Amino acid sequence: MSFLHDRLSIEKPIIQAGMAGGITTPELVSAIANTGALGTLGAGYMGASQLKEDIHKVKQLTDKPFAVNLFAVNLESYSNEIGNMQRFLNRFRNNLGIDAGADFVKVNDYLQEKIHVILEENIRVVSTAFGVLPASLVERLKENDVLLIGMATNLDEARELEESGYDAVVAQGYEAGGHRGTFDVGKYPNGSNIGLHVLLEEFLDHLEIPVVAAGGIHHKKQVDALLAMGAEAVQIGTRFLIAKEAGTNAAYRRALLKADTNSTKITKVFSGRPARAIRNKFVKEVEGSGLTPLPFPIQNQMTKDIRGAGKEFAIADMQSLWAGQGVGAIQEEETAVEIVESLTGNVNITEA
Template identity: 45%
Template sequence: MGIQLTTELCQAFNIRYPIFLAGMAGIPGVKLAAAVSNAGGLGTLGAAYMTPEAIRKAVHEMRELTQAPFGVNLFSTRLTDDNTRVDEAQRELNKIRDQLGIAQALEGGVSTPNHFAEQFAVLLEERVPVISTAFGLLPESCLQQAKAAGIRIVTMVTTVKEAMLAEQAGCDAIVAQGSEAGGHRGTFDISEHPMGANIGAMALIPQIVDRVRIPVVAAGGIMDGRGLVAALALGAQGVQMGTRFLTALESGAHEAYKDALLNSTEESTVITKAFSGRPARGIVNAFIEHWHDSGVEPLPFPTQNTITRDIRNAAAEQSNAAYMSLWAGQGTRMLTNRQKAEEILAEIVGQANAILG
């Protein structure tokens, strides 16, 4: 077929296999990321919601668990709260708080902490091998500092235009996120695309590959060696997988979340703003249904994310998946139960090699 499993991406990022673990914010991920890196992929820690001190601690733990390259993912977007309709939203959320038996929210605005500058400073000081971003590009000054320190930069994109901006900015690789992907849409400007730019991976990848020269990493519904080979055939130099590793033995995902994933199908997910105010693909549950039925428009990110946090935390403490954010892609029938990350990676690579002959 003329397709090689070892690509330029492997050389550029010093990894054995062209497989990135997605940086999944909110999932305790040090063990999983280290396991993926040790197995020959690029493990990524989702650090967007972590304090700078927690990120430093996690990076140190990563280095104790692996000598291989790894990445850390941050959200690169403006974090300005909009409390215009916060009381209306809280009144609706109080009905859900009643269901969970937790304290009602008081009236008044919220303030979301913005640790981005301090988070980035930690990554720079620790000289992490790779920094990846969602929702936008690293600010120019940050990108220049990272490049000067020898750090590789990866940006998630959902359109050709975003990919070209990432290349022009000096990124080392692009993750092309198809509409099948779980979790938040990486779309830069959701005022232009309110529910995110949702172009399927089959259409998106070759169009991006044709217009940029830096490596393209395919993401969205890729779960096995067949998906890897398909992505390579479309011109990508690797794949990024998140959902595939959520049920791995080393995954820090809540057990109720893992069970929901394993019991879901390709029909189970929707794209919703209900939890965070930004469009994200997750398994439909009572929270999403309640919010959508209410007719109340979610507050913008990060305000909606901040006011729903107590509900998500309480649901997790109660092992109640009905009110947790269950981010998932569309390929969940292909998940395996509590399989080691290295076994998952080996299976993907073995299947791809068998196809490539």
């Protein structure tokens, strides 16, 4: 495990997934980093100033390395062809007592500015989703000794990451919660749906760079098995949603603890990209409307106020309850330290 110890400078083979949207608080990231695992700030939807502020907060709480996760795609988008979906979504807004949606949607992109912050703050690890960073940004990061980790859901994507100069790839199985990293959702409308064990074996057989396993992992037995197969580490998201330090709101937490193995499905209704979430009223009604969700990130921006109200009013049925297939195994809230120790047995890489 020299990649983890010598290059990532971590002691435990656990990477906390870069879950965007406020889950990865500085408190969560730093707590995980302090255990010797790799914490990750999910910066996909952040502006540069918010990212800088969160990085400073993490640095106040730990002197250990941590990562920043970015979307590799350009989020800059505009659309005024949203009438049918917006009118349908206004039914939810009316019930929630919030303003009707606008006639157009505009999404800004801050990727260049966030790269500047990452370099300015001397962040050593960057992970990306939804594709490969532009060659100019890869070169800029590599020139500053930043390690790059990319999410992949099939071998073609993994090879593209490797050929572009990434240092490691995450084999992101079908079981994973939230958005998986599928590059081309035109080619794979519901994501590239390959189970983790098959995907990991294929990556290990065909790639030269280290491979990290992700998707439905929630127990030490799984961690041990995946490491025995040849994974350098595992990446975990859902289990950390219920960490006491996470930014997960109370209604979301209750839904996670109530869910079982059959509670999740892949849906586009919240963001326009396929993502695994716990079934709720919003999923059922939008999917049953006959309307096609707008492409990401337009649909994501359109539902943002509804999801925000669901969080504010503690209504789980109006939130995007991202969760992996292992959610049914989560029985209680724990600290980040307790979660990492339960997954590793409190053994460091150098002791294994």
